[in-house]
Amino acid sequence: MKKNTSFLRKLCALLSAVLFCTVLFAGCGLEETDSQKLEDLPYTILEEKEIPQEFLSVIEEKKEEIFKLTYTDQENLYIAAGYGAQQTGGYSIAVNQCYLTKNAIYFDTTLIGPSKGEQVSQAKSYPYLVIKTKYSEKSVVFE
Secondary structure, eight states, rough: HHHHHHHHHHHHHHHHHHHHHHHHHHTTTOOOOOOOOOOEEOEEOOOGGGGHHHHHHHHHHHHSSEEEEEEEEESSSEEEEEEEBSSSOOOOEEEEEEEOOOSEEEEEEEOOEEEEEOOSSSOOOOOOOEEEEEEOOOEEEEE
């Protein structure tokens, strides 16, 4: 009788461990990531006055530090990239890539500093860029 009890305990422990692992990993599915470009995403670079006020308020709060943000309304998706406080003016931002994949929108920018000898403001600046494109539920991947 002792052998059966011991066997049953081991079997129950094994089944409990399998059940625990099944429950634990059931919610941890990996999303398929495919960065293969399907097409370039058309967009418009916005001036400050064109940015929705609610989104602009968030940008103003975060501009001291590097940030990557998105905002949506019923029709548009807004994507912003900011490079934090810079010691001078004269900075610009280039959009390297903005494209669609099967699962996401990829967005890549580069901060371009002032060229040597260029006259720039000696006041701190907070370079950021906001683009507008058509609404999408896809997540945005910042590169």
